[in-house]
Amino acid sequence: MINIDELKFDKNGLIPAVVTDAYSKRVLTVAYMNRESLEISIKEQKTCFYSRSRQELWRKGETSGNFQHIVSITADCDLDALTVEVIKDGPACHTGNDSCFFNPVFKSDTLSSFSLDGLFELLENRRANPQEGSYTSYLFDKGLDKILKKVGEECTEVIIAAKAQDKAETVYEIADLAYHVLVLMVQAGISVDEIKRELASRHVINKKVKQEKMASDKK
Numbered sequence: 001m002i003n004i005d006e007l008k009f010d011k012n013g014l015i016p017a018v019v020t021d022a023y024s025k026r027v028l029t030v031a032y033m034n035r036e037s038l039e040i041s042i043k044e045q046k047t048c049f050y051s052r053s054r055q056e057l058w059r060k061g062e063t064s065g066n067f068q069h070i071v072s073i074t075a076d077c078d079l080d081a082l083t084v085e086v087i088k089d090g091p092a093c094h095t096g097n098d099s100c101f102f103n104p105v106f107k108s109d110t111l112s113s114f115s116l117d118g119l120f121e122l123l124e125n126r127r128a129n130p131q132e133g134s135y136t137s138y139l140f141d142k143g144l145d146k147i148l149k150k151v152g153e154e155c156t157e158v159i160i161a162a163k164a165q166d167k168a169e170t171v172y173e174i175a176d177l178a179y180h181v182l183v184l185m186v187q188a189g190i191s192v193d194e195i196k197r198e199l200a201s202r203h204v205i206n207k208k209v210k211q212e213k214m215a216s217d218k219k
Contacts, residue, residue: 018082019092022086028100140183157173
């Protein structure tokens, strides 16, 4: 574990901190910390930064309520920059956006990235802005019963493929099921973050149970 004394603050006593979402891994914002704000962040386990414009400390969420609970803080190889992984209570940007990074500058015509969060956003857009010929828009137009029917059908297809021990077909059917479950989540108003938080809470519970069992076994 790196000691704060080992970190290299710049001539103004600051160090850049790249804040990322613990669930989506998306970059939320880039801010600065001085030694005091970093110590406060570690002690309170919530992000505290130093404002270069106001020349003062500021705790994220102090006025908005959008606190950022720190999962980990990691220094780079030169010890002059930090990444801060957080679980956030709300939007990271003062504009109300989930992340401060939402203004495209360049996008490759040949390369593309994929994420469940990105697909979820696309599905939300299809619901808000239906497009003729879109299968997703068709599902939302037909409503909950149609979506539930498709989820049920895809579950059956996964079982059939897995029972046949056909890996390629099972992957294909699981992808179909995942897509339709995401459509159901949009229809039901359930976010990807809510599912990740639920899974994360189970991970914590399972870890605690495992530790308690190990302690019991030693007795």
